[in-house]
Amino acid sequence: MTLRALRAEIAAVNDLLCASSVLVWDSRTMMPKGGAAARGHQIAALIEAARARLMGPATARALEGALREVESLPEDDAAVREVGAVRDALAFHARIPADLLRAKAELRAAANGAWIEARALSRFDLFEPYLTRTVALAREYAAAIGGGGHPYDALIGLYEPGETVASLETLFAALREGIRPLLERAAARPAPRLDVLRRSFPAERQRDFAAAIAARFGYDFDRGRLDFTVHPFEISFTRADVRLTLRRAETFDPPAIFGGFHEAGHGLYEQNVDEAYTRTALATDLVGFYAVGGTSFGAHESQSRLWENHVGRSPAFWARHFADLQAAFPDALGDIDADAFHAAITHVRPGAIRTDADELTYDLHIMLRVELEARLIAGEIEARDIPEAWNAAMRRDLGVAVASDAMGCLQDIHWSSGMIGSFCTYTIGNVMAAQLFVSAMGDPGVRDGLEAGDYAPLHHWLRERVWRHGRRFSRDELLVRATGRALDPAPYLAHLAARYGA
Amino acid sequence: MTLRALRAEIAAVNDLLCASSVLVWDSRTMMPKGGAAARGHQIAALIEAARARLMGPATARALEGALREVESLPEDDAAVREVGAVRDALAFHARIPADLLRAKAELRAAANGAWIEARALSRFDLFEPYLTRTVALAREYAAAIGGGGHPYDALIGLYEPGETVASLETLFAALREGIRPLLERAAARPAPRLDVLRRSFPAERQRDFAAAIAARFGYDFDRGRLDFTVHPFEISFTRADVRLTLRRAETFDPPAIFGGFHEAGHGLYEQNVDEAYTRTALATDLVGFYAVGGTSFGAHESQSRLWENHVGRSPAFWARHFADLQAAFPDALGDIDADAFHAAITHVRPGAIRTDADELTYDLHIMLRVELEARLIAGEIEARDIPEAWNAAMRRDLGVAVASDAMGCLQDIHWSSGMIGSFCTYTIGNVMAAQLFVSAMGDPGVRDGLEAGDYAPLHHWLRERVWRHGRRFSRDELLVRATGRALDPAPYLAHLAARYGA
Structure with a gap:
């Protein structure tokens, strides 16, 4: 026994x-x-x-x-x-020495406060000593984890086991090459009407709409709830209690409603881990110390991005649900049709802020961060070099002039939380989402369901192939079983080309 | 070190x-x-x-x-x-054997579910086996704690160190003797207008009113919040985060608003324990395993009852605040004056339910429970005898015929939570509240403040003499320091006579 x-x-x-x-x-x-x-x-x-x-x-x-x-x-x-x-x-x-963990925990509390103040005042100098110390501890942590190769590999492995600086370079090169021409074409197109998104969309009604869609996706409110927060997230305390939050916005801020779909995707994963795995190592990240059932951060992100982008940003979705949205917001949407609305929510516009980024430019934000983190951990640059390096990369990759550090290198919470190594999982999630979605669409029941606004077949497809397995299989094992291949950027690039290349 | x-x-x-x-x-x-x-x-x-x-x-x-x-x-x-x-x-x-603790914890989870069902169906037979087991474990627990004397003494000591069956008998005899004639006189008086309390008082506005009063009492919402629950309570996670809840009611259910004052009193105690005691044994009940700064359950209850009854149910309070209540509920209270309202909220009417009881009959409910618990633990009666014993005592002490076990011996959560020994602390709280309040009123600043609706002097008086000391002094040490005497029922009986004897 x-x-x-x-x-x-x-x-x-x-x-x-x-x-x-x-x-x-x-x-x-x-x-x-x-x-x-x-x-x-x-x-x-x-x-x-x-x-x-x-x-x-x-x-x-x-x-x-x-x-x-x-x-x-x-x-x-x-x-x-x-x-x-x-x-x-x-x-x-x-x-891992206990002293190092304690030092990381103590720094996190202090660094977070410093970051909040530094961002509010847009003063990187206030955050720089904390970032210097965060990087120093991350280097120590990487050395303690060990494993050979690039020192950043050890940190990546905390979030996405198996990925390395080398494997990410290959992936990112393919993505950059595919995205660049799409971005050029998008820049040449006239902008759609965007004023509609700035009209009044009362926050409580946005929440009700997001909740109704989450329920249609199969998110179970008897084992969850949806609240407002500043930064949206999903968090679970076993599959029996999986909670979502939503950004409170009074206009149609895409990160609000689409953030709701996104977090619902995370929630579906956790709510549907095999019940037999509850409170076991197959539903607990015993390395990172999170009570989470998803097998990697990237696999988790794939589920949020699949429901957010492949389902929620599709023309089919809004052909079916735009009338519901109009009914919820008659004043804002009375004079708009589904096509015009869809054009507004899929408009491509390079900007400074990652969380506001459209689907096409999002990965460029991620690659920039991964590149800077790798160079920091390798000692090629130091914390003090970050603002200049950040702004140069934003100009180079997105053509964006960063107006202030608050809008630049101070925008994300990750560094102040000591979470160095996690950014790549956002892009891996995008790639994996497309790969799974294409395979799911090979099932006629899934395809017909999505056309008809019936999400049960897709829910079932994902539950069987991804969710129920919890942490039993690695990300690539799941992908091989579900799609026949390990992580592959081709379906993602095809999706971007189909949606943004026309 | x-x-x-x-x-x-x-x-x-x-x-x-x-x-x-x-x-x-x-x-x-x-x-x-x-x-x-x-x-x-x-x-x-x-x-x-x-x-x-x-x-x-x-x-x-x-x-x-x-x-x-x-x-x-x-x-x-x-x-x-x-x-x-x-x-x-x-x-x-x-x-205490670890096995006994585990058995108690396991039983608690099961017993609570059984109690909820038994109460909903008013079927004591569904709860009886759990009560039998609860009593058996309580007897074992009492034996393990030891200490000599009546076996119930060990359980009382968990909640109110120093009290015993013998000391409570003396206290209760004095209270019964003082309350009986007041109750007879109250029964002979004509009932005031009570229909006003049954009018519509929207729950959210009741909460807002209770919150505004709590803030006036000095409860700090930067270190707390007020939410709705089925059963109101106060709970704290250090003095920096002390939360209150309120019963949701759509009429002027006295346990709602007055429950708010009551929980605010508990909250004031916890918020004002000396900051230096935070996270120490002077702000933690290391025997009962509650993170609580109050020195005993009775001392805690004294603070809730002081603010609820001595402040919140006083004519002076409503002379000052009835206009605020009218402004919050103009439809319900437009044709009522402060005196008529005060008569309604201090009306004495013996009833079956403890939590609905008026100030004069409340202790009779408590004494009945204490007596039954003592007899259960001593083995003079068994769980199966409870309904009959309960109903007989209700007839004898309150003249109330209990209509069903749901309205009788199944009404309280305590037994299903394994909390045998705690009931006496409600009455000790009443006695201690009066004793402290009389002493506080000896301070002209406190007295003038209450007349003027300024609660800061009373807040200060209690903070200095009770709250800040946390668990440093015992209940009677606090009382001797603050009032010159250990627990004494005379001020409480004088208070009841003054309010209900006229």
């Missing part, structure tokens, strides 16, 4: 990590401002307790027996993967 | 208990219904982690040194009390 004993330990680890996620959700949606300092202590105590439980003698003892118990099973058996994930996590954490 | 090492351990225990409280708050206000089972696991894991930390070798080691470090300090020095609280908690928990 040692697998059973191992599961009891991991269940407790998952419970503590879920509790930490509840505290994170609360801190972003409900917590009064005075609670921030105490909340930082509480979350740190939970992570520390989870680590103590994972690295405790009971886990080690149970693991030894569990490894023997599963050794005769096939390599891709769920139990083999489950026990293997614990083994790998123990080996990972054994390499 | 061993006191410092001890504080680091206790801070982590407090962090984990605060996290548990966040999860409890969320489960009652925000959690989708699907999340309940996983949430039970998460809370259990947090309590287990807190216990492991408290009972771990680091705490024991640091305690030994800390005891030496404080041995030359005066007995009532804060550090002496702080270290003593840890020592007592370790001794307490060492006596």
